[in-house]
Amino acid sequence: xxxxxxxxxxxxxxxxxxxxxxxxxxxxxxxIDLIIRGAILFAASMxxxxxxxxxxxxxxxxxxxxxxxxxxxxxxxxxxxxGKKHYGLVVVYDNGLPITLPGSMLRNLFxxxxxxxFAYLSGFIAILCSKQFKRIGDHVAATMVVYQETPxxxxxxxxxxxxxxxxxxxxxxxxxxxxxAERSHSFSQERLQELANQLEPMLECRGKEAVIKxxxxxxxxxxxx
Amino acid sequence: xxxxxxxxxxxxxxxxxxETVESxxxxxxxxxxxxxxxxTHDLAIAKSRHYSPALxxxxxxxxxxxxxxxxxxxxxxxxxxMAFVTQTFPAQLTEFRWYVMWAHILFYGVALVFFGITxxxxxxxxxxxxxxxxxxxxxxxxxxxxxxxxxxxxxxDFVMFGxxxxxxISIAFQSFVGGLLLGFGAxxxxxxxxxxxxxxxxxxxxxxxxxxxxxxxxTHGAFELTAIVISAAAxxxxxxxxxxxxxxxxxxxxxxxxxxxxxxxxxxxxxxVIAAFIEAFWSSxxxxxxxxxxxxxxxxxxxxxxxxxxxxxxxx
Numbered sequence: 001x002x003x004x005x006x007x008x009x010x011x012x013x014x015x016x017x018x019x020x021x022x023x024x025x026x027x028x029x030x031x032i033d034l035i036i037r038g039a040i041l042f043a044a045s046m047x048x049x050x051x052x053x054x055x056x057x058x059x060x061x062x063x064x065x066x067x068x069x070x071x072x073x074x075x076x077x078x079x080x081x082x083g084k085k086h087y088g089l090v091v092v093y094d095n096g097l098p099i100t101l102p103g104s105m106l107r108n109l110f111x112x113x114x115x116x117x118f119a120y121l122s123g124f125i126a127i128l129c130s131k132q133f134k135r136i137g138d139h140v141a142a143t144m145v146v147y148q149e150t151p152x153x154x155x156x157x158x159x160x161x162x163x164x165x166x167x168x169x170x171x172x173x174x175x176x177x178x179x180x181a182e183r184s185h186s187f188s189q190e191r192l193q194e195l196a197n198q199l200e201p202m203l204e205c206r207g208k209e210a211v212i213k214x215x216x217x218x219x220x221x222x223x224x225x
Numbered sequence: 226x227x228x229x230x231x232x233x234x235x236x237x238x239x240x241x242x243x244e245t246v247e248s249x250x251x252x253x254x255x256x257x258x259x260x261x262x263x264x265t266h267d268l269a270i271a272k273s274r275h276y277s278p279a280l281x282x283x284x285x286x287x288x289x290x291x292x293x294x295x296x297x298x299x300x301x302x303x304x305x306x307m308a309f310v311t312q313t314f315p316a317q318l319t320e321f322r323w324y325v326m327w328a329h330i331l332f333y334g335v336a337l338v339f340f341g342i343t344x345x346x347x348x349x350x351x352x353x354x355x356x357x358x359x360x361x362x363x364x365x366x367x368x369x370x371x372x373x374x375x376x377x378x379x380x381x382d383f384v385m386f387g388x389x390x391x392x393x394i395s396i397a398f399q400s401f402v403g404g405l406l407l408g409f410g411a412x413x414x415x416x417x418x419x420x421x422x423x424x425x426x427x428x429x430x431x432x433x434x435x436x437x438x439x440x441x442x443x444t445h446g447a448f449e450l451t452a453i454v455i456s457a458a459a460x461x462x463x464x465x466x467x468x469x470x471x472x473x474x475x476x477x478x479x480x481x482x483x484x485x486x487x488x489x490x491x492x493x494x495x496x497x498v499i500a501a502f503i504e505a506f507w508s509s510x511x512x513x514x515x516x517x518x519x520x521x522x523x524x525x526x527x528x529x530x531x532x533x534x535x536x537x538x539x540x541x
Contacts, residue, residue: 010265010288010292012261012262012265013265014265014268014269014288016285016288016289016292017282017285018289092293093298095296096289096292096293097292097293097296097297097298098293098297098298100298100299101305102305105491106487109491109494112395139480140483140484140487149282149286150286171275174275175275175277175278178228178277179277179278179279182277182278182279183279221227221228222227222228222229222276222277223226223227223228223229223230
């Protein structure tokens with residue numbers, strides 16, 4: 001199967017699959033964070049403008065803190081910055097464990113190198129050259145940004161009639177049919193029919209009828225009657 | 226066994242595992258490691274029997290949660306920092322002491338040479354600095370200026386603190402990245418700063434403003450100059466690993482040395498923050514008599530140099 005998943009072997013000898021986040025979604029997350037940081041700084045500059053020179057100094061310190069510690073604080077306490085959270089991303093170490101202070105400091109200090117020569121160009125190139133979409137900071141700190149999926153319930157699908165087919169299917173075909181039935185909740189009716197119609201020669205029917213027949217086959221395969 | 230029967234059989238166990246993982250406190254009743262091992266078996270079975278992708282990914286996500294809970298690294302802040310200051314940083318300084326030593330010799334050697342040149346040929350400063358900068362410099366340390374009479378307002382201190390931090394940290398990182406250019410970048414920054422430092426201090430002496438200048442720079446200089454020298458040494462370690470990668474490929478040698486010298490960079494980052502703090506709140510204060518500044522500054526220099534060059538007992 002062609003995908004960008006990354007197999008993580010645990011000491012128990014089983015592979016856990018992680019899905020690293022690519023350049024697009026990370027850029028979007030960065031933009032959201034940029035807007036949030038901008039809003040904080042704007043609010044601070046509004047509030048501090050009446051305090052004269054003292055305010056200028058406080059603003060500079062705030063700027064410093066936000067520039068360097070905004071990502072660090074969010075990463076060590078919530079796993080990711082709000083922008084990343086919004087897209088369901090989380091920062092982990094290469095071994096899949098949640099990030100801690102040293103790793104987070106490292107990867108964020110190295111932002112100042114990723115940002116070179118302008119607009120994160122070197123980080124961009126590093127991400128494109130890396131299988132796990134790591135920017136330079138991620139390489140140094142041995143971290144990566146992955147999708148965090150909560151364990152979804154295994155979808156139940158309902159069937160009205162029992163399967164009566166006597167087709168012989170390969171393992172791969174069986175898996176595809178089961179996956180089709182399990183994901184049927186997330187497709188529209190039209191899409192379900194469109195997919196089922198492709199199997200017309202095999203199922204000998206079209207449209208709604210074909211969908212029902214496929215689901216029934218899937219039910220038979222997983223042992224549901 | 227069909228997939229559904231398998232799910233029926235195991236569902237309650239998985240549910241309990243999830244509850245155990247998601248509850249904040251670990252109770253003794255639930256043996257998480259044992260449940261985790263059982264779950265890895267279940268996933269292995271699901272995979273080998275080619276159960277559906279949805280089931281496999283469900284178990285996969287459960288396992289990931291469990292793994293993160295079971296092997297979660299601690300998130301202490303203060304202790305690692307203390308350990309860094311008392312152990313990691315000195316150990317790295319000891320390991321790379323030849324680089325650190327040569328960086329010191331180069332920096333102060335070059336600074337001294339240019340101090341000498343400018344001292345005996347005052348016009349030399351025009352070759353290094355543009356006229357506007359010379360004038361600005363002279364104004365800054367003018368002994369007769371009235372602003373040295375009064376205390377600078379504390380709000381100004383804050384402004385300068387923010388400014389110094391930005392300034393200093395960019396220098397440290399330039400050295401680090403400069404190391405990637407076969408070390409020449411780091412060397413260039415080191416030598417440039419040495420030249421600048423030597424010429425400026427000689428010029429100040431020539432025009433007789435040394436009391437304001439040296440009382441200003443002595444305290445934070447201990448941290449700032451040493452940090453610049455250390456980060457240049459770190460950069461040249463990386464540069465040298467590219468020139469002479471030994472048994473590794475060049476790219477791997479570079480990666481390995483970058484990981485090794487990172488404590489040096491982080492240490493000089495800490496020193497620069499300290500320097501910025503001193504520079505803003507202590508060095509510029511006019512109410513502290515110069516004698517005290519020289520005393521404290523001298524003490525800082527001795528302490529910093531001892532810290533940097535003392536052989537660390539636990540080399541790791």
